[in-house]
Amino acid sequence: MTMLRVATLAAAIAVSSAALAQQDAADVAPPLRSAVAAYRAGDLGTAEATFRSMAASDADAEAWLGAVLLDRGANRDGLRHIQRAADAGSAEGAHRLALVYAQGLAGTPRDEARALQLFQKAAAAGHTRAQINLGILYMRGLGVPRDLVNARAWLEKAAASGDPQALYTLGRAMDEGTEQIAPDPVRAADLYRRAAEKGHVLAGLRYGLALSEGVGIKRDVAAAQKWLVQARDNGVPEAALALGDMAARTPASRDKAMNERTVQSALSWYQVAAQAGVPSAQFKLANAYFSGVGVARDPMQAMQWYNRAAQQGLPQAQHALGIMLMGGVTGAPDPVEGYKWLLLAEKGGNPDSRAVRDKSAGQLSDKDRRQAETLAQRFAPTLERPIDDASAHAATAVPKPATGR
Numbered sequence: 001m002t003m004l005r006v007a008t009l010a011a012a013i014a015v016s017s018a019a020l021a022q023q024d025a026a027d028v029a030p031p032l033r034s035a036v037a038a039y040r041a042g043d044l045g046t047a048e049a050t051f052r053s054m055a056a057s058d059a060d061a062e063a064w065l066g067a068v069l070l071d072r073g074a075n076r077d078g079l080r081h082i083q084r085a086a087d088a089g090s091a092e093g094a095h096r097l098a099l100v101y102a103q104g105l106a107g108t109p110r111d112e113a114r115a116l117q118l119f120q121k122a123a124a125a126g127h128t129r130a131q132i133n134l135g136i137l138y139m140r141g142l143g144v145p146r147d148l149v150n151a152r153a154w155l156e157k158a159a160a161s162g163d164p165q166a167l168y169t170l171g172r173a174m175d176e177g178t179e180q181i182a183p184d185p186v187r188a189a190d191l192y193r194r195a196a197e198k199g200h201v202l203a204g205l206r207y208g209l210a211l212s213e214g215v216g217i218k219r220d221v222a223a224a225q226k227w228l229v230q231a232r233d234n235g236v237p238e239a240a241l242a243l244g245d246m247a248a249r250t251p252a253s254r255d256k257a258m259n260e261r262t263v264q265s266a267l268s269w270y271q272v273a274a275q276a277g278v279p280s281a282q283f284k285l286a287n288a289y290f291s292g293v294g295v296a297r298d299p300m301q302a303m304q305w306y307n308r309a310a311q312q313g314l315p316q317a318q319h320a321l322g323i324m325l326m327g328g329v330t331g332a333p334d335p336v337e338g339y340k341w342l343l344l345a346e347k348g349g350n351p352d353s354r355a356v357r358d359k360s361a362g363q364l365s366d367k368d369r370r371q372a373e374t375l376a377q378r379f380a381p382t383l384e385r386p387i388d389d390a391s392a393h394a395a396t397a398v399p400k401p402a403t404g405r
Contacts, residue, residue, distance in 0.1 A: 027128045027163055028092075032061055044068055055081065059090035067096055075106035086118070091125035094118045098130065116143040123154060131158035132166050139173050148178050159191070167195035168203040185216030196227060205231040205239050212246050221246065237276030237385075244269030244281065263294040274305060277384030282309035283317045290320075299330050310341060313381030315348030322353070326360050335363040339372035344379055 028036045031054070039047035048068045054061035063085035069078030079100065085093025098118035104110040116137065122130030131154045137143055138151035152173045158166035171191035177183035189210040195203030208227030211220045224246065231239035247266035252259050267288055273281030286305035289298045303324055309317030318341045324330065325338030339360060346353035364372065 027161065029060060031058070032064065035061070036064060039064065039068060044072060048072075059085040059088040060092040062088075063090050063093035063096045066093075070100075070106055079106040079108065091122045091127040091130065094122040094125070095127050095130040095133075098122065098133070112143045123157075126157075128158045128161055128163050128166060131155070132163075132169055135169060135173065139176070146178075148173065148176060148181050152181075162194075162198075164195040164198035164200040164203065167191045167198070168200050168206070171195065171203065171206060185210070187216075189216035201231050201234040201236050204228075204234075205236050205242070208239065209242055212242065232272070237273045237278050237281075240269045240273035240276070241278050241281045241284075244273065244284070248284075260294075267294045274308075277312075279309040279312040279314040279317065279384075282306075282312075283314055283320070286317065286320065299324070303330050308384070310344075311382050312384060313348065315345045315350040315353070318342070318348065319345035319350045319353050319356070323356060326356075326363065333363070335360070336368050336372045336375070339364055339369065340375040340379070343372065343376040347376070 322341030
């Protein structure tokens with residue numbers, strides 16, 4: 001259990017390309033901004049030379065130098081500089097060292113407790129990205145008991161600077177609630193808007209969703225489409241899923257040709273998202289092929305898309321795939337594999353899987369059932385794209401601040 005929590009902590013603070021791309025150097029002291037901007041732009045040579053020239057008299061510069069060296073693969077020297085900066089009282093050094101322990105960088109064993117202490121130290125010193133990370137850890141209960149009040153408090157501190165990642169992550173915290181504190185969708189929508197206007201593409205996705213559904217803000221389909229298309233064009237395929245859902249929700253009219261165009265629009269967006277590896281889009285595209293809605297009915301295509309989504313751990317797809325395999329929809333029945341997928345779907349929370357599995361149990365011998373159970377126990381999802389938190393609708397992945405740079 002401890003190792004699982006440590007691995008989850010590492011995933012929580014891992015930088016996503018989308019977050020990294022929208023970072024400027026406004027979150028660091030003015031003397032370091034040109035070098036940090038060079039580093040974040042990928043110009044490691046310029047960044048290293050500048051940081052080296054400043055490191056002897058500036059502990060923050062030494063911490064950044066350590067980060068550059070880690071990126072270059074010079075782990076021993078990089079870690080030495082980061083440790084020296086942290087020992088000298090640098091908030092950047094403490095934050096960098098926290099990342100080392102959280103992610104197990106530079107050959108250092110992961111240490112969740114030490115990472116948390118260092119994040120707290122840097123956050124208390126006013127380090128924006130450390131405050132974001134600490135807020136996330138409290139929001140998700142990683143290394144500490146889940147505490148949404150504390151999470152919001154730290155994220156409020158980070159967002160006071162206007163940092164787009166802080167605004168976005170605070171919006172995520174406002175979207176959630178507990179018995180002690182209620183969600184605040186109005187505040188969340190406003191925070192997403194502010195972050196999106198600063199170029200945060202995941203905030204653009206969330207703001208587009210809020211506009212499309214009228215959650216926390218007046219529904220505005222045209223504005224929603226603008227933000228969602230922008231997010232999709234900037235590398236967020238979950239926005240294509242949301243655009244497909246918007247088209248699918250369009251009320252039917254008396255104009256059959258218009259209805260057909262709407263269906264084709266939804267399927268086109270689902271295709272874009274599915275090809276990019278979004279499991280919910282793969283599931284919806286599979287449904288279309290299975291039922292023949294908007295496309296010629298093709299159970300084989302349906303099974304392929306169900307399989308891709310199931311391999312990523314989507315319970316609905318696992319349920320559908322299990323039924324198809326048990327029934328031999330596209331060939332000979334495979335009760336062992338089908339039973340395995342029904343077990344996984346049930347474990348994942350699909351409400352209908354247990355009843356189907358119970359009815360199907362008679363198709364298997366005790367030996368086959370034990371084999372299916374073993375296969376289910378060994379299953380590990382294979383993601384087609386990194387988890388960030390861009391999943392549209394009921395996203396559960398952890399938000400990722402720009403920590404590495």
